[in-house]
Every structure is written in structure tokens, then in C-alpha cells.
Amino acid sequence: MARAVRQLQPRLVEKPWGREALPPLFGPTGGTPIGEIWFEDEASLSLLVKYIFTSERLSIQVHPDDAAARASGLPRGKEEIWYILDCEPGATLGIGLKRPTTPQDFRLAALDGSIEDMIDWKAVQPGDCYFIPAGTVHAIGAGIVLAEIQQNADITYRLYDYGRPRELHLDQGLSVSLLEPYRRPVIHAPIGTKETTLTPDGAPFTLTLCHWDIGAMTLPATDQLWFTPLDGHGTINGANWSKGECWLLDGQCLIEALAPTSALLATSTRI
Incomplete structure (x- = not known):
């Protein structure tokens, strides 16, 4: 029998760059600009799964690694991965800089x-996936719906926010920023792609995109698995799930697809 089988509860998070209308399966927003949906549990978990919906660019920001975060009294740093579900024509992600620069020039x-103009704004399409290591200067552009899996740490240093009246953290951000281009190639794996690993070696979690036809699914042998269905529906130990x-479950669960299914499977490799 499975030791842990439970549906994580969605929490809608208001953001100035969010959307007042989300895809229908997420329900109404009541006219509030919702930028993120967090899937949470009563217990403290090592990973956080989110959906992000943008109508404007997010702030240009950076996250510290585990060592820098712990030096500031926090339990862990924040590395994350983005999987593009939908986007408007011309949508971009800002990842890294166009060329190396100095802290002094970056501050100015x-x-x-x-x-x-320093940020490398990359054109994206559905199925694109980028892993964002700690220290990478980044921003999500407008007109994007994506799934984000991250270390569960609410630690963001805003470097620039387009004049919005929110706090900036330039000194802290500069202390952890890699002021250089991002050199990892995009992984393009549209929904329906057979099993594909999306995270690099050494990441604090693994993320796999999987696709199954109707029937039982084979899960990784792990004590804790975040199962995020992007398409399809089915049952987990008799309980109904849908996109x-x-x-949160373990590899001993009996999970079945009642329609062709694509899903993201995440497991933590660090506490």
C-alpha cells in the first residue's frame, strides 16, 4: 500500500503582472489578477509546484544557492525549472545576460x-523547457503560461521591476548573481513526448515529462513524487485525478490513465 497519497491544495496568488482570466479548468478569479497557483500541503515540503500566468513581464531577479541562503539563515536556496504550456506569438523569457559584465556596470x-537591454530575451514556444540554476539573472516575459517546479524557498532578490512600487534587493542580488550569458540549450519536449528527463545532473530535483496511453502507469521507485498531469485523467488508488x-504520492501507488496522459514527475534529490 502507498504510504503517501494526497492531492495538494491549490492557492491562487495575486500578482501585479497576473491575469484576471485563467484557463477555464482553474475557475474564476473574481476580477483579481492571479499570477501564480501554488500547490501546497499542511506539511513542509522540499519542492513547490506552480502554474504561472503572465500578462506583463515579471521583475528581473535572481535566487541564491543553498550555501548563500543558509548563510542568511534560510533552510535552502532556490533553483527552478520552467516548462512552457502556452504562449502568445513573440513571447520571451529573459535568461542570463547577452555578454559578461562587471558588478559596477550591472548596478548602474x-x-x-x-x-x-542587457538581458538575453529568448523567444519561446509551447514545449520549451529551461532549468534556471541559482545565480542566473532571469525574468519571465508577458503572454506566457508555464509550469514551474522549484526548491520550496520563498527567496527572490528583485534587481529591477520596470518602475513598479515594489521593494528591490540590489545589494543582495548582486552578491549572488552570475553576470554572464546562460549557456544551457533549450529542451523542446511538447506534450505527448515520450519519457524525457528535463533536469541536468546535479540539480536539487529531477523532473521528467512522461506520456502514457490508457492503462496502468509505471512510476519511479521513490518515497515522494510530485505528479502534475498536463493532459488526461484517471485514478490513483481509486481516487480520481485530472489535469x-x-x-504527492509514492512509487507504490496504483495509478491508472483513463485517457492518453502527459504529466510532469518530480522528485527531490536534496532536503
Whole structure:
């Protein structure tokens, strides 16, 4: 029998760059701009699964690694991965810089707004996936719906926010930023792709995109697995699941697909 089978509860998070209308399966927002849906549990978990919905660019920001976070009294740093579910024509992700720069020049650019031109804005399409290591200067562009899996740490250093009246953290951010281009190639794996590993070696979690036809699914042998179905529906130990949800379970679960299914499977490799 499975030791842990439970549906994680969605929490809608208001953001100034969010959307007042989400895809129908997530329900109404009541006119509030919702930027993120977090899937949470009563217990403290090592990973956090989110959906992100953008109508404007997010702040240009950076996250610390485990060592830097712990030096500041936090339990862990924050590395994350983005899987693009939908996007408008011309949508972009800002990942890394166009060319290396110095902390002094980067600080001036953050203060005068020219940082926007320093960022490497990459055109994206559904099925694109980027792993964002700690220290990578980044921003999610407008017109994007994506799934994000991250270390469960609420630690973001905003470097620039397009004049929005929110707190910036330039000193902390500069202390952990890699002021250089991002050199990892995009992984393109549209929904329906057979099993594909999306995370690199050494990441604090593994993420796999899987596709199954109707019938029983074979899960990794692990004590804790985040199951995020992107398409399809079925049962887990008799309980119904469908796309738009996130479940925490283990590899001993009996999970069946009642329709062709694609899902993200995440497991933590660090506490």
C-alpha cells in the first residue's frame, strides 16, 4: 500500500503582472489578477509546484544557492525549472545576460533601466523547457503560461521591476548573481513526448515529462513524487485525478490513465 497519497491544495496568488482570466479548468478569479497557483500541503515540503500566468513581464531577479541562503539563515536556496504550456506569438523569457559584465556596470544598468537591454530575451514556444540554476539573472516575459517546479524557498532578490512600487534587493542580488550569458540549450519536449528527463545532473530535483496511453502507469521507485498531469485523467488508488491538479504520492501507488496522459514527475534529490 502507498504510504503517501494526497492531492495538494491549490492557492491562487495575486500578482501585479497576473491575469484576471485563467484557463477555464482553474475557475474564476473574481476580477483579481492571479499570477501564480501554488500547490501546497499542511506539511513542509522540499519542492513547490506552480502554474504561472503572465500578462506583463515579471521583475528581473535572481535566487541564491543553498550555501548563500543558509548563510542568511534560510533552510535552502532556490533553483527552478520552467516548462512552457502556452504562449502568445513573440513571447520571451529573459535568461542570463547577452555578454559578461562587471558588478559596477550591472548596478548602474539596474538603476537607470538599461538592464532590460542587457538581458538575453529568448523567444519561446509551447514545449520549451529551461532549468534556471541559482545565480542566473532571469525574468519571465508577458503572454506566457508555464509550469514551474522549484526548491520550496520563498527567496527572490528583485534587481529591477520596470518602475513598479515594489521593494528591490540590489545589494543582495548582486552578491549572488552570475553576470554572464546562460549557456544551457533549450529542451523542446511538447506534450505527448515520450519519457524525457528535463533536469541536468546535479540539480536539487529531477523532473521528467512522461506520456502514457490508457492503462496502468509505471512510476519511479521513490518515497515522494510530485505528479502534475498536463493532459488526461484517471485514478490513483481509486481516487480520481485530472489535469490542472498536483498530487504527492509514492512509487507504490496504483495509478491508472483513463485517457492518453502527459504529466510532469518530480522528485527531490536534496532536503
